[in-house]
Amino acid sequence: MTIEELTLEIYAERALTYFNSKHLVTWAVNILTLGYESNNLYILAGLDNASTEEREIYFWKSIVDLKLNIEKSEEDLMENYALNIAKKAIRKEVSIEYAFSQMLKIVFGSGYDYRYMAFYEIDEDLDYLKYDNSPLFNNGLTLENSKEFILEEMKIFVQMESLNIPREQREKCYCETCKNLTSPIMKNKFQLKKPFKYTALACGICGSDKLKYSNNHDVKRRIIEQSKKK
Structure with missing residues (x-):
């Protein structure tokens, strides 16, 4: 990673709900490894047992020494951090458990x-799954395959972000009748019991209610492939 990427990651972590100041020490060590030097960097790299306040002081002094002026909104910082942490998980540089915990912080931190x-x-x-043995959102997710499932979600996330796929496209469903990706519509349906009339989501192309929804990994892959062709 470059000095800018390492520093953006630190900025993003600071914007989350919880930040461990020991990461500032790791940051200093990584910057020194890249070949940058300053007295404040060396001091920060050795503050394993120091207070957060002391680490913060030498972090900002190091930023001045390095002449770094990174102006990013909190949203941009989190976006960069989310991509970096997902890529690290894919490359097995961090554990799936750690990457997943960080993504959850980003969920809450981003509103x-x-x-x-x-x-x-x-x-x-x-x-x-722990209490009811049945998922609410993700069919196919089990406690046994959760690591593989989360890793696949990380891969999908990186691809969707890299392609800058808009929300409207990401929320499309796959119609098993006409075999198209579609924006679903509400359709009136009837049955021989109460309520006799009800509404349900249906394909915006052929009207079928045989839909796979956008949280399905297969549907997400279809959305990615369609976006690549544009």
Whole structure:
């Protein structure tokens, strides 16, 4: 990683709900490894047992020494951090458990931004599976395959973000009748019991209610492939 990427990651972590100041020490060590030097960097790299206040002092002194002026909004910082942490998980540089915990912090820190909600839904489903043995959002997710499932979600997340797929496209369903990706519509349906009339989501192309929804990994892959062709 470059000095800018390492520093953006630190800025993003600081914007989350909880930040361990020991990461500032790790940051200093990583910057020194890249070949940058300053007295303040060396001091910070050795503050394993220091207070957060002392680490913060030498972090900001190091930023001045390095002449870093990174102006990013909190949203941009979290976006960069989410991509970096997902890529690290894919490359096995961090554990799936750690990456997933960080993505959940991003969910809460971003105010439940739609781009990160899949990880919140997985977390909810893992709780459901512990007590009800049935997921609410993600069919196919089990306690046994959760690591593989989360890793696949990380891969999908990176691809969707890299392609800058808009929300409207990400929320499309797959119609098993006409075999198209579609924006679902509400359709009136009838049955021989109460309520006799009810509404349900249906394909916006052929009207079928045989839909696979946008939280399905297969549907997400279809959305990615369609976006690549544009």
